[in-house]
Amino acid sequence: MIEIRFHGRGGQGTVVASKILADALAKEGNFVQAYPEFGVERRGAPVISFIRIDDQQIYDKSRIYAPDHVVVVDPTLVEAIDVTEGLKDGGWIIINSDKKPADFKFPAKFKVATINATEIAVRNKLGTLATPIVNTAITGAIVKILNLTKLETLLAAIGDAITVKPQDNQTAAREAYEKS
Amino acid sequence: MIEIRFHGRGGQGTVVASKILADALAKEGNFVQAYPEFGVERRGAPVISFIRIDDQQIYDKSRIYAPDHVVVVDPTLVEAIDVTEGLKDGGWIIINSDKKPADFKFPAKFKVATINATEIAVRNKLGTLATPIVNTAITGAIVKILNLTKLETLLAAIGDAITVKPQDNQTAAREAYEKS
Amino acid sequence: MKPKKEIKKIVFQSAEDMPTMPMSIGNMLWNKTGSWRNIRPEIRLEDCIQCGICWKFCPDMSIEIEAEWPVVNYDYCKGCGICAEECPAKCIVMVEERK
Amino acid sequence: MKPKKEIKKIVFQSAEDMPTMPMSIGNMLWNKTGSWRNIRPEIRLEDCIQCGICWKFCPDMSIEIEAEWPVVNYDYCKGCGICAEECPAKCIVMVEERK
Amino acid sequence: MKKEKKMTLTLPVEELVGSGNLACQGCGANLALRYVLKALGQRTVLCIPACCWAVIDGAFPHSCMSVPIYHCAFETAASTATGVKAGLEMVGDLETTVVAWAGDGGTFDIGLQALSGAAERNDDIIYVCYDNEAYMNTGIQRSSATPTGAWTTTTPVKFPKDRPKKDIDAIMAAHRIPYLATASISYPEDVVKKTKKAKSIKGTRFIHIYAPCPTGWKSRPEDAVKLGRMVVQNCVFPLYEVEHGEKYTLNMKIKDKKPIDDYLKLQGRFRHLKPEQIKLMQEEVDHNWARLLKKCESA
Amino acid sequence: MKKEKKMTLTLPVEELVGSGNLACQGCGANLALRYVLKALGQRTVLCIPACCWAVIDGAFPHSCMSVPIYHCAFETAASTATGVKAGLEMVGDLETTVVAWAGDGGTFDIGLQALSGAAERNDDIIYVCYDNEAYMNTGIQRSSATPTGAWTTTTPVKFPKDRPKKDIDAIMAAHRIPYLATASISYPEDVVKKTKKAKSIKGTRFIHIYAPCPTGWKSRPEDAVKLGRMVVQNCVFPLYEVEHGEKYTLNMKIKDKKPIDDYLKLQGRFRHLKPEQIKLMQEEVDHNWARLLKKCESA
């Protein structure tokens, strides 16, 4: 079983990212469970969401406290909160950032990857620099880095789920995949 | 324990009669329980009410099925329904009527008394011939015939309970008492 | 008076006989509300002008029309007196019921 | 900026410490909503005409008046941009928050 | 004695309310439904919440009615009717008229929200309120339809109702429903006409029928029709229609407006009133009447 | 740079709503309460039912407010306030102003009956409805305050809201309460003036405040105040007062009435509208505006 936690901000579609990932993984026969933080979401305020992946029925309905990996959709959060809380040793921290992994000061027991999803998104006309829509791009990176599923499956899942500018979203995901 | 059932018509104040009787009996230290039929009352439609009297606490809260005596406040009911239903042998049937007891064809096991409460009431300006207010008069007769309490106690109870024309009501009760 | 479908009061002997839902299966005609009456309307047809007003205003559907004339159905007439009050010909009188 | 009564978030360690009723015992100042912001208002006081409009329309009580001049309280300013939009002197600009 | 004349029948002859029912002697509510059903005919469903009519209908397993009734919870006349209408349409019955039939308490008070909701959605129902100006079925408690000055068991003579009757018609007009009308049981032809008109319109229609209650008003049963007439003649309860919340039509022009005194005198519930109080009530009536005339003119 | 001028403050300076609260960026509801409390001062109790403000206040054991709040059930703003007022009076506090503070859903829909009941009794409370034209706290579902044509999650673009906004002000005016006013967050001085006026009157007072909601309207946070201004200028939400249900006063004369187009364009919830639909909406606005003018004249 793999458990991943997403960090983002209200209004950034963090849940959509985990949902798309779940769709893609389910297409390949996995069992998945994706859920948002259970609370009040306000645009701009820090939010989290989760995904559990397994090759058999997932019975555990309790919350995820010790994820295998974390994904940070909004880079500013790295300063604001402790994104490594509960993260398992050896887990990946995948950050949407234009910085290099080494620029982040995380304990060595974690692996760090960065992807400039914002840049990719904006270039693909997904939102503006102030409010980029990065959720599809970031899934491309996750799938690649964690080796979760084939790119094609992810792109198909994006095609199913996204009704506004599906192609641009797919392109963004592909670019992120390729850059990761 | 003495149990009495009253027969009247909606709007005739049958419950008031049983309540006044209860008041009077309580004044003399009895335990009493008085209650109306449990249902929808409509002016003119046949209704019943009950009273239980005892010298000790009354625990029985079930309905009265076999009264010791019955009181018929409206004479026309004698034809309309069986006022003797469940009446115990030897019980009194006290009827508001200008007829003689013998004019009524009841089984011999019952004792019959009549009192022209309507006439007494109307004469004391309690209602009209079409809608006489006979409930106080009839209590006078009951108290006398069943020897339940002193007249004075009854009159005191009427004085306490009746706010409109208390004296006329007392007079009516006294007259009925004396005529019974 | 035209013959009324005489309907008996329904009393169930067992739960099985009852409908599943609380639901009517008969009408109220068993309930002879004529017995509620203490005054009764009597129509002096000789003065009647067949205006239909008594029929119109009877709350208990107890003025029936027979061969173009109003007839009181005493089985149900509750004796409210509206017909007498409203009759423009003043040909309905309320008389005291059985004394 | 005038010193704000700094209030910590209250976290109960046991049921006993809690009030019987669900009832507040502290304020929300621990919740630094400045962290929600992705754009920040900056006031160019040189152009300010001291009209008070930014103060009037800030939904988050984050424009404070200091010595007759408007000052943004970045601890709480959520970055909505209303002040900039409404400033008649156009002397508030919204700039991107930390990149 | 038998003359060769036909009886004059100014109303449809079909009787859909049956005898043997449990209304009091001289009940105006009984007349109200009798007239409304004469207008609507048998293909009608009634949704009746708690109110006198929930009892008048009769006791299980009997009903005095020739139309189906869904007896519903007190506060749900409108929402139940909306549900019934939707249900009927989904099972293919597009024709049956669905009527919510409620008392003033069920309309002005506890059922107002459901009614307002239906009106806002313009649900396709006719809502009829028969107004006897109090909670009668529970033994005469004040409702917000109880007029100023009236005694009820919860507005004792020492402290009679001090608030004016809620203006439900203005409230419903403010919902801009396609059709609204006031009516009185003493003008049955008018009741029938308005009900038929309502039937011919789609959407939420509201009819407010004045229905005297001898038991609750402490009046004589034989005066029920008279009271329903007086109240129109003295403009306490004028007859009018409102279309789409805007077009006011006065149905009964009153040339010779009567004072309210005689009307009050016939009812025990007003017995305690002093002349000053009656004067104030008269002023209120006059004021309301003037306002209504203005609305009708400007429409 | 420091000139020797005083800052112009057109509102009372006391802040009774605190920072750190949980309103969205640019929330109009937040401004609405800020202004109302500036007018009422600290001796005020708020009864707040379920709505965004139930969340904005903060989470247990914290509150952003300097006045007491009773958070009450969704449908009970008015009845809870009535109870609080009665309770305060019985314990000797005759002065505190009791305010029911509810959203449009809690006012136009689920709380309407309690409000109507309070108004009928003329209970001594100020009822303020901040209107953001949908159920926002649950994620943007239609309420009966949602305007025609708007998208919400329960009125999808394929089938946007097809019923007009319920005219709550006409409904409350029909209750003839002593005071009623409309207001918009974009005219804070007007909000304060009306609230103070309301405070000076006894009985049930109703204030209806237009409160733009960037989140629910899919508009930019910085446009909140602009939208609240446009809506007055284009007469979609005119500012007026009604006394005793009769005396209408227009507070803001509009000489140069703007078309609604610009207003709609700023909001994502109207993005799907076609020109024909907008034309119909404009007609509705014109019609309502004309009616209002008439009422104000004839008053």
Next chain:
Amino acid sequence: MKKVIMGNHALSYGAMLSRSQVIAAYPITPQTQVVELLSEMCADGTLNAKFIKVESEHSAMAACIGASAAGARAFTATSSQGLALMHEMLHWASGGRLPVVLGNINRAMAPGWTIWTDQNDSLSQRDTGWIQFYCASNQEVVDTVIQAFKVSEALAIPSMVVLDAFALSHTYEVVDIPDQAKVDAYLPPFNPPYRVTPDDPRAFGGLTGPEHYMELRFKLQKDMEKVLEMIERTGREYEKQFGRYLGLVDDYLCDDAEIILVTSGTAGYTAHVAVDEMRDHGLKVGNLRIKVFRPFPFEIVRRLTQSAKKIAVVDRNISYGHHGIFAQELKSAIYGHGDCKPVFGFIAGLGGRDITPASFREVVDFTISHDRPEEEIIWIGVKK
């Protein structure tokens, strides 16, 4: 002072003697006389209270909640549909820790429309966090209202005082009306530590996340558990003042009984009569009338049923799809305490069907003649 009054007026007197400050109520048969008398008392000044004539029961409870939160003593009365309509607000009053007292006349639930007695209305509220008292006489009604305020205010939990429709509500009995001065001594003015006031501005009932909610509810349960002891203690105080003890149960000849009837409400009084009769016939029967149903009086019920051979619970209610509610709760209470003696669950008297001494004889006959109940529910007086 002794007076012949109906059960409904007993509630009114209870509310008056307790000096209720705010009353908000809505009429419903068979409760109307409660409200009528109280509105008269308010009109003529006998009672100094605000009477809010609300437009529904939902608002009645909301107004009581508001008043209680503001620090006033609040009372209401209702029945069946009205109580059901209050359901959400019942949860509110208890969760908000407000000691409102409510008189409920037990009336069966519609449809079909009914105005007659059974306990399904109040027992359907058993999970709302209210204290529930069941009365068997008008005397008990007056006394219990006063006691209810005392207990509720001490522990910040609302109380429901329950009486049967007609069999109590409309039945006149002799009642010793307590003296006002003595009541005042027994029940001091309501003075909660926190209330809605600008002098100490607090937000009551705000958003409460998973990190705190459970503790608040834990505290409610812990206080609920204190109610039993409090009722016994203040019941003794009451006895000292007024000569009548207000306990958790009314146990009659339970000590040596082989069969114990478990009853409640007026049927529990009628059972008394049946027990006397059966004792005359040599049957060792006792009657345990439950007066306090919430919190459930675990200890005393366990103790009093300990020596019996069989228990026969007579429920005037039913939880459809399970058992009668007293039977269910009693079994839950005595499970694992002592031997597992047979508990027979009878259901009788729904929708106003009379429960007579003969009903109890039938109950006892059945219990004697069967080793174990066999059926989940044994129906008494149903035309099957």
Next chain:
Amino acid sequence: MKKVIMGNHALSYGAMLSRSQVIAAYPITPQTQVVELLSEMCADGTLNAKFIKVESEHSAMAACIGASAAGARAFTATSSQGLALMHEMLHWASGGRLPVVLGNINRAMAPGWTIWTDQNDSLSQRDTGWIQFYCASNQEVVDTVIQAFKVSEALAIPSMVVLDAFALSHTYEVVDIPDQAKVDAYLPPFNPPYRVTPDDPRAFGGLTGPEHYMELRFKLQKDMEKVLEMIERTGREYEKQFGRYLGLVDDYLCDDAEIILVTSGTAGYTAHVAVDEMRDHGLKVGNLRIKVFRPFPFEIVRRLTQSAKKIAVVDRNISYGHHGIFAQELKSAIYGHGDCKPVFGFIAGLGGRDITPASFREVVDFTISHDRPEEEIIWIGVKK
């Protein structure tokens, strides 16, 4: 067709596949997505139904009742406060014998305001005469809605399909969406013998006196008792069509268990994980997840708990003044059947506090280390 959907949409799909004809609902967190998807389905013609956007939950249930009485299949969904506001109408639907189906998202009751899960909302409705299903996965939700209509319509009793807030309502899982044609074959159109129609005019729900009411309610209970068998039978039919059995309980390793956990909802799935872990450590623990709470599955629960030494009930709810509700009902159910083995009543997870595998380990540890429960309630995860 497999789809990743949230629990709320699983409810919507269930209602759509069942060809609901009238939907009347009101939004409330965490139920809103149910209504949003259904209103989209109605708008775009995927579902041919009337969607009534009512002004309150009370009206939602009233409209469903009206629609069902008119012979249409009616559905609604709500949560906590909304369900509580429907309370009177829940009694109405069951007493009126109308097979409405309601999806309820388990959310704790206010105050304080909460949107997080616990079962007090639906369990407070346990005495209203509704069938209650508790689900643990989104798959179960879809399947159960369809099944609920089948059972409800056959026996004229309404059903509630219950799922946990967030843990199910907002959690995306893979769901095999049943094929519409197969669903149509399984669930024929609703065709009640009587309905509100002028073609057969009847008065429904009129005044019902003491001479008849009890029999009508007796019939309701008798039909309620048939539900259990019906669920098992139609569950098998469902299995034949769709490969998934819908039973009364989900029993996991109960046969040889010494300690049986009794659970429900999503916690009942999490318990599964804990049982596996504990079995790995040699502890003979089983998990009995109750899927149908009303009617209470007496027989199967008795049978499955028979051989265990101890029972540990984990309640995400509480009846203040008594026990956790599953514990209470279980004790009532097994009382007098077999030995009187210790039943430990735990309460956990109120107001959204998480229930984790560790919670169950704590539960089992306690159960092992105590001979008898000693306390009425054992609290898990409370900061005392």
